[in-house]
Amino acid sequence: xxxxxxxxxxxxEDSQRDKFLTFSLGKEFYGVEIRYVMEIxxxxxxxxxxxLPHYIKGIINLRGKIIPVMDVRLRFKKEANEYNDRTCIxxxxxxxxxxxxxxxxxxxxxxxSSSDIxxxxxxxxxxxxxxxxxxxxxxxxxxxxxxxxxxINDDDGQLLLNI
Amino acid sequence: xxDNYREPMLEMYKFETxxxxxxxxxxxxSSEKSSCYSQEAINEIxxxxxxxxxxxxxxxxxxxxxxxxxxxxxFFFLRESKPAKVDYIKLSDLILCCTDFIKEELSKIERGxxxxxDSGDLVNNIKTYLGDLxxxxxxxxxEKAASSEEKTADNKKQKYxxxxxxxxxxxxxxxxxxxxxxxxxxxxxxxxxSVLHSLKDVAQDIMSExxxxxxxxxxxxxxxxxxxxxxxNSNSSxxxxxxxxxxxxxxxxxxxxxxxxxxxAPAIKKKPIIDLESPKPVMPESAKPERExxxxxxxxxxxIISVNVSKLDKLMDLVxxxxxxEAMVTSNPDLRGLSxxxxxxxxxxxxxxTSELQDIVMSIRMVPLSxxxxxxxxxxxxxxxKLNKDVELEILGEETEVDKNIIENISDPLMHLIxxxxxxxxxxxxxxxxxxxxAKGKITLxxxxxxxxxxxxxxxxxxxxxxxxxxxxxxxNGLIQDTGKDISEREIFSMIFLPGFSTKENVTxxxxxxxxxxxxxxxxEKIGGIVNVDSTVDEGTTMTIRIPLTLAIxxxxxxxxxxxxxxxxxxxxxxxxxxxxxxxxxxxxGNEMIMVRGDCYPVIRIHRLFNIxxxxxxxxxxxxxxxxxxMNTVCLFADELLGEQQVVVKALPQYIKKVxxxxxCTLLGEGTISLILDIAxxxxxx
Numbered sequence: 001x002x003x004x005x006x007x008x009x010x011x012x013e014d015s016q017r018d019k020f021l022t023f024s025l026g027k028e029f030y031g032v033e034i035r036y037v038m039e040i041x042x043x044x045x046x047x048x049x050x051x052l053p054h055y056i057k058g059i060i061n062l063r064g065k066i067i068p069v070m071d072v073r074l075r076f077k078k079e080a081n082e083y084n085d086r087t088c089i090x091x092x093x094x095x096x097x098x099x100x101x102x103x104x105x106x107x108x109x110x111x112x113s114s115s116d117i118x119x120x121x122x123x124x125x126x127x128x129x130x131x132x133x134x135x136x137x138x139x140x141x142x143x144x145x146x147x148x149x150x151x152i153n154d155d156d157g158q159l160l161l162n163i
Numbered sequence: 164x165x166d167n168y169r170e171p172m173l174e175m176y177k178f179e180t181x182x183x184x185x186x187x188x189x190x191x192x193s194s195e196k197s198s199c200y201s202q203e204a205i206n207e208i209x210x211x212x213x214x215x216x217x218x219x220x221x222x223x224x225x226x227x228x229x230x231x232x233x234x235x236x237x238f239f240f241l242r243e244s245k246p247a248k249v250d251y252i253k254l255s256d257l258i259l260c261c262t263d264f265i266k267e268e269l270s271k272i273e274r275g276x277x278x279x280x281d282s283g284d285l286v287n288n289i290k291t292y293l294g295d296l297x298x299x300x301x302x303x304x305x306e307k308a309a310s311s312e313e314k315t316a317d318n319k320k321q322k323y324x325x326x327x328x329x330x331x332x333x334x335x336x337x338x339x340x341x342x343x344x345x346x347x348x349x350x351x352x353x354x355x356x357s358v359l360h361s362l363k364d365v366a367q368d369i370m371s372e373x374x375x376x377x378x379x380x381x382x383x384x385x386x387x388x389x390x391x392x393x394x395x396n397s398n399s400s401x402x403x404x405x406x407x408x409x410x411x412x413x414x415x416x417x418x419x420x421x422x423x424x425x426x427x428a429p430a431i432k433k434k435p436i437i438d439l440e441s442p443k444p445v446m447p448e449s450a451k452p453e454r455e456x457x458x459x460x461x462x463x464x465x466x467i468i469s470v471n472v473s474k475l476d477k478l479m480d481l482v483x484x485x486x487x488x489e490a491m492v493t494s495n496p497d498l499r500g501l502s503x504x505x506x507x508x509x510x511x512x513x514x515x516x517t518s519e520l521q522d523i524v525m526s527i528r529m530v531p532l533s534x535x536x537x538x539x540x541x542x543x544x545x546x547x548x549k550l551n552k553d554v555e556l557e558i559l560g561e562e563t564e565v566d567k568n569i570i571e572n573i574s575d576p577l578m579h580l581i582x583x584x585x586x587x588x589x590x591x592x593x594x595x596x597x598x599x600x601x602a603k604g605k606i607t608l609x610x611x612x613x614x615x616x617x618x619x620x621x622x623x624x625x626x627x628x629x630x631x632x633x634x635x636x637x638x639x640n641g642l643i644q645d646t647g648k649d650i651s652e653r654e655i656f657s658m659i660f661l662p663g664f665s666t667k668e669n670v671t672x673x674x675x676x677x678x679x680x681x682x683x684x685x686x687x688e689k690i691g692g693i694v695n696v697d698s699t700v701d702e703g704t705t706m707t708i709r710i711p712l713t714l715a716i717x718x719x720x721x722x723x724x725x726x727x728x729x730x731x732x733x734x735x736x737x738x739x740x741x742x743x744x745x746x747x748x749x750x751x752x753g754n755e756m757i758m759v760r761g762d763c764y765p766v767i768r769i770h771r772l773f774n775i776x777x778x779x780x781x782x783x784x785x786x787x788x789x790x791x792x793x794m795n796t797v798c799l800f801a802d803e804l805l806g807e808q809q810v811v812v813k814a815l816p817q818y819i820k821k822v823x824x825x826x827x828c829t830l831l832g833e834g835t836i837s838l839i840l841d842i843a844x845x846x847x848x849x
Contacts, residue, residue, distance in 0.1 A: 047836040048727060049815070050773035051822050059816060059828065061836050064484040066828055068816045097818050152818065 023103040036092040069100035112136040209238040230282035343416040355391040366395040483811030533561035554604040563610040579679035588625030628698040656696035660684040721805035725778035728837040768800040
């Protein structure tokens with residue numbers, strides 16, 4: 001039984017390798033590793049919580065589970081956009097922390113093999129580039145692959161903890 | 164390696180041992196009170212120590228098991244020889260020291276540290292004491308090595324114990340077994356001991372080589388090299404014995420054979436292992452009822468199972484969800500204005516069942532306070548001894564049940580309150596006599612249910628609090644300003660909870676640093692409770708702790724500010740009203756206040772507190788809610804009241820951690836989230 005579970009686990013791991021969920025923010029396309037993604041939901045009523053950084057829009061009720069949501073546009077210091085029916089919340093889980101990412105629109109799941117991923121160019125360290133783990137080439141398009149751990153656990157995250 | 168082996172049993176071990184130790188302490192303290200150890204108490208202690216020894220040896224916690232073993236020896240002697248003159252006070256001290264040691268080790272295990280404490284000194288103390296009892300002169304620590312004679316005596320007893328269920332004349336088969344352990348599994352002697360232990364029910368006349376397995380550390384080396392050899396008699400079949408032995412952990416090789424009776428018997432006679440040449444008639448009798456009792460205990464235990472608390476929490480969450488979804492269905496906006504007779508009947512039925520379910524889930528988490536209360540006996544005892552006071556602890560209503568979370572948080576505050584009462588409250592014997600009180604002080608620890616709250620009262624009949632002294636001290640220490648204004652008695656008494664407050668001139672072992680009472684108020688606050696102090700000079704002090712029965716579900720008042728909903732715990736609301744524009748007073752700093760029935764209260768606008776736009780700003784259009792926390796009262800200004808509701812408290816997501824003024828959140832009927840206001844924090848930061 002345990003062995004079977006293990007095999008299934010391996011299969012799952014395997015089938016998730018090199019797969020990325022891509023979404024758009026304005027003109028750019030981003031990707032997150034599929035293993036972080038728990039589910040995708042439409043935009044929901046968000047309850048504001050005082051004293052949080054502006055890019056944490058508040059908390060939502062996901063079938064009884066309370067999770068915080070982060071506006072990725074604001075996180076990347078882009079202009080805020082009105083939410084519409086294409087706006088989605090991608091719920092990701094990073095080390096037992098659930099968080100929703102508000103994005104303009106979700107496109108599809110792509111296979112990007114590691115040979116097609118190049119490291120991001122070295123620009124100054126303060127730029128938002130630090131959340132980009134690599135750049136994936138898909139045909140003639142380019143997807144920016146997000147580093148989920150940094151996205152939620154970065155120094156800004158520390159700030160949050162200290163509130 | 165050893166960790167993997169321990170893991171599945173560790174939880175159980177900790178739980179069991181903790182319980183046994185608590186039981187033991189109770190026994191000792193009550194025996195001490197009646198200043199004699201009854202036969203039952205001695206048997207019980209013996210049994211407890213034996214269980215602890217066995218399980219600790221299994222878990223490789225050597226320090227604990229050797230200590231338990233020596234206590235077992237001591238009580239064995241008490242049980243069998245019934246010595247006339249026993250220094251019971253010293254005995255109690257000694258055993259309590261030992262339980263402290265075991266507790267310390269357990270807490271190490273709890274924290275995931277290897278329990279490395281050395282019980283050697285305690286073991287020696289016990290040996291000395293036992294020696295004194297026997298009247299053969301004790302062995303001091305320095306003479307320990309030279310006491311080989313003593314050791315064999317100990318051995319006899321150990322073997323004797325293992326063979327206590329002997330019924331010699333029906334012995335049928337004689338076995339010879341040799342066990343070899345895996346290389347490098349360590350502590351072979353302890354493992355061998357547990358083998359002996361597992362055989363004790365089925366085998367008699369066990370003798371082993373090496374024989375001094377527990378006392379002699381070097382025996383491990385011998386076993387490692389030559390294996391562990393045993394001779395024993397048994398009624399059981401070869402297969403049964405083999406099965407039992409095969410269960411030994413880290414067993415590499417097992418040799419088991421039936422030997423001729425004549426062959427083994429002389430060997431048994433020769434060896435000094437068995438103390439049964441003249442079996443004492445008391446032995447089987449005293450052993451038997453004990454076993455029966457054990458069995459009886461076992462059959463009733465089947466009705467109780469231990470459940471992981473996290474599973475209960477999960478269940479609680481789910482039931483909370485269920486209650487919310489029920490509200491979602493039955494008060495669905497789509498149904499508004501329709502008259503659906505059958506639906507409302509069915510809905511009512513559902514409501515009934517869910518609320519019943521909720522009650523039951525809550526009751527599962529309820530634990531009686533008796534364990535926590537009885538722990539205080541020990542504190543009272545220790546302090547009385549050290550301070551030379553005579554204090555009796557009376558416990559009332561120990562069967563009162565509270566939520567498990569509360570139990571965890573109540574123990575420390577109670578301890579501090581009781582220490583405080585004994586140290587500051589109860590006078591010395593002489594002083595009490597002068598005042599015409601009985602020399603024996605009295606502390607009453609009482610718990611009771613009242614409405615939705617649990618009330619815990621710590622009452623002493625000591626000297627009471629000195630109002631003037633407290634006030635002066637508070638002013639001296641700069642804890643409050645000397646306003647010259649009249650301060651109510653209650654307010655003065657509550658000053659003893661301020662951090663850094665102590666009326667004691669000298670710091671003693673027990674109190675005086677001004678930390679304890681601060682801990683009390685902090686811990687109680689954490690579980691949503693409050694402490695009140697009442698005191699009359701020379702009559703005593705009463706501390707009353709009020710805590711909500713449960714933390715997970717509260718009665719809340721939902722309020723609206725702009726588009727957000729907030730929940731205020733009903734318990735902190737005093738009243739709500741509308742203020743007229745001209746009643747509002749504004750001081751030069753822009754702080755708003757209002758006069759209600761002659762008292763002035765600050766007004767806090769929630770929309771300003773949390774920076775909410777689009778809310779009502781005209782004071783007369785919204786609603787003002789007067790809330791109270793620890794004697795302080797403020798008025799909160801909100802847009803409107805939405806109504807009262809029972810809400811399930813949920814923590815804010817980990818990622819957000821702590822927000823000032825928000826205690827948590829809850830889901831409302833429509834699935835929207837409401838933030839629960841932390842009234843205590845808001846009042847404090849006004």
